[in-house]
Amino acid sequence: xxxxxxxxxxxxxxxxxxxxxxxxxxxxxxxxxxxxxxxxxxxxxxxxxxxxxxxxxxxxxxxxxxxxxxxxxxxxxxxxxxxxxxxxxxxxxxxxxxxxxxxxxxxxxxxxxxxxxxxxxxxxxxxxxxxxxxxxxxxxxxxxx
Ligand code: CMP
Numbered sequence: 001x002x003x004x005x006x007x008x009x010x011x012x013x014x015x016x017x018x019x020x021x022x023x024x025x026x027x028x029x030x031x032x033x034x035x036x037x038x039x040x041x042x043x044x045x046x047x048x049x050x051x052x053x054x055x056x057x058x059x060x061x062x063x064x065x066x067x068x069x070x071x072x073x074x075x076x077x078x079x080x081x082x083x084x085x086x087x088x089x090x091x092x093x094x095x096x097x098x099x100x101x102x103x104x105x106x107x108x109x110x111x112x113x114x115x116x117x118x119x120x121x122x123x124x125x126x127x128x129x130x131x132x133x134x135x136x137x138x139x140x141x142x143x144x145x
Contacts, residue, residue, distance in 0.1 A: 001080060003121055003124065004125075004128060006075060007116065009073075009115055010066065012107070012108060015070075018114065022114070026076060026088070029088060034075050034137055036072060036073070039071060040069065043067045046062075085117045089102050092113060094108055094113045
């Protein structure tokens with residue numbers, strides 16, 4: 001299915017200067033980068049984004065971490081982009097993620113796991129709309145001849 005997904009480069013990866021490496025992996029994949037911006041979330045912004053986790057014991061820590069420094073938010077488009085991006089990211093816990101995946105190569109643990117990706121088409125739409133308005137999302141650009 002041709003679809004969009006939200007990708008976030010988290011504060012640990014931005015502060016470690018891994019943003020470029022992560023964007024390179026995206027651009028070398030089948031995924032097309034159609035929106036990107038660097039922002040710093042307030043606690044309320046981060047809490048709103050992760051509202052589905054608000055009853056979890058790790059919620060407060062997660063919100064503190066996600067608002068601790070700049071992040072890079074991206075919209076990716078392509079065939080099965082949700083699953084493709086999840087494949088590039090690897091499993092949630094960087095301690096268990098295989099080498100070759102972004103979380104395995106660049107993440108530290110379950111919280112400082114370098115990147116986020118939407119888990120289903122419904123959440124992808126909600127998450128993209130949380131950060132981007134329509135004018136900030138571009139049509140995919142083909143290589144110049
Ligand atoms: P993410 O894909 O951004 O979605 C929710 C995040 O919660 C997840 O990545 C993890 O970074 C974080 N998370 C999940 N479980 C835990 C946990 N047990 N302790 C701390 N953070 C967690």
